[in-house]
Amino acid sequence: MKKEVKISLAAIAAIILLFIGINFLKGINVFQSSNTYYVKFADIGGLSVSNPVFANGYPVGIVRTIDYDYQQGRHVVVGIELDKEMRVPEGTRAELETELMGGVKMLLALGPNPLKHVAPGDTIQGGMKIGAMDKVGAMIPVIEKMLPKLDSILTNVNHLTGDGALEQTLHNTAALTAELHETSVRLNGMMKNDLPQTLSNLKAASANANVFAAKLAALDLASTLQSVDETLASARKMSDNLNDITDNLDTKLKSKDNTLGLFLNDRGVYDNLNSTLQHADSLMIDLKAHPKRYVHFSIFGKKDK
Numbered sequence: 600m601k602k603e604v605k606i607s608l609a610a611i612a613a614i615i616l617l618f619i620g621i622n623f624l625k626g627i628n629v630f631q632s633s634n635t636y637y638v639k640f641a642d643i644g645g646l647s648v649s650n651p652v653f654a655n656g657y658p659v660g661i662v663r664t665i666d667y668d669y670q671q672g673r674h675v676v677v678g679i680e681l682d683k684e685m686r687v688p689e690g691t692r693a694e695l696e697t698e699l700m701g702g703v704k705m706l707l708a709l710g711p712n713p714l715k716h717v718a719p720g721d722t723i724q725g726g727m728k729i730g731a732m733d734k735v736g737a738m739i740p741v742i743e744k745m746l747p748k749l750d751s752i753l754t755n756v757n758h759l760t761g762d763g764a765l766e767q768t769l770h771n772t773a774a775l776t777a778e779l780h781e782t783s784v785r786l787n788g789m790m791k792n793d794l795p796q797t798l799s800n801l802k803a804a805s806a807n808a809n810v811f812a813a814k815l816a817a818l819d820l821a822s823t824l825q826s827v828d829e830t831l832a833s834a835r836k837m838s839d840n841l842n843d844i845t846d847n848l849d850t851k852l853k854s855k856d857n858t859l860g861l862f863l864n865d866r867g868v869y870d871n872l873n874s875t876l877q878h879a880d881s882l883m884i885d886l887k888a889h890p891k892r893y894v895h896f897s898i899f900g901k902k903d904k
Contacts, residue, residue, distance in 0.1 A: 633660065633680040633681060633682060633683055634680070634681050634682075634683055634685070634719035634720075635663065635678055635679070635680055635681075635719060635720060636678075636679050636681060636687065636717065636719060636720070636721060636722075636723055637676055637677065637678055637679075637720070637721070637722045637723070638676070638677045638679060638693040638705075638722070638723045638724070638725040639668075639674045639675070639676055639677075639722055639723075639724065639725055640674065640675045640677060640693075640695065640725040640726070641673065641674060641675075641726070642675070642727065643665065643675050643677065643695065643703070644695050644697060644703055644727060645697075645702075645703045646662060646665065646677065646695055646703045646705065647662070647665070647703075648662050648663065648664065648665060649661055649662060650662045650702070650703060650704060650705060651704055651705070652679050652681065652693075652704075652705045652706075652707065653704060653705065653706050653707065654685070654706075654707040654709060655709070659681050659682050659685045659707070660679050660680050660681035660682060660685065661679065661680055662677055662678070662679055662705065663678045663679060663680045664677070664678035665677050665678070666678070676722075677693075677705075677725070679693075679705065686713075686716045687707070687709070687710075687716055687717040687723070688709050688710035688711070688712055688713050688714075688715065688716055688717070689710050689712055689715040689716065689717055690710025690711060690712065691707055691708065691709050691710040691717060691723055692707075692708045692710075692723065692724050692725065692726065693705055693706070693707055693708075693723050693724070693725040693726075694706045694707075694708055694725065694726055694727065694728035695725070695726070695727050695728060696728045705725075706728060
């Protein structure tokens, strides 16, 4: 009889340990007290029992039960166990988030009023959280529409990259870049060497200009301008005198009451002078042809004819 009792106790202990072990593997601590809440979802999206429940990124409980609402047929009631110390503010919402590896976790978006709490056993509103995977899923139709355009763009890019003009353009760009680099080096050298010398020369020129301006300011400009005016007046008077002389000369040259005017304006004087020149020319020609008619030389004296 004692042996049978021992076997029975051992079996009971084994069952208890198995229950504790199974719950431990599920993440359930049977020795820790907890509060039960219920969450209604229209779609649990693959949520399963023993999935963790997080608040502000910290695990505060687990999913205990999942039951379908057969009466209304539009909701799934999820029972969650939260740590007994966890206080759920009013307005808290439970959201399901799909993880990258395909799992689903529940997040508690705590309400704004920490002074009023949801009593254990009450129902919390739930819904799906739009995460990165949901955004990617929403983008898939758009990406599918873009694929033909992307294919056309890639084809055009391939044609463009295979064109020899692009290679030539790249070579020209490289050459231009090298020239710009050389120009930049020269410009830097000029900025370091030539520019300081130029600025020094400009400073010297500015100093000389200041000295010249000081000397110019020291001059008696009034007397200088008066001398210039007197010089201009003398020049103007001289010009008037030259004009008068020219007019008088022109008048005398046109008039016949003087020798020069008669010489220039009398046709007879011109004809006589021309005739005289012709006779002189004939005389010179005859002199060259018969010099003995006009000049006689003899070493023994002149013979009488």
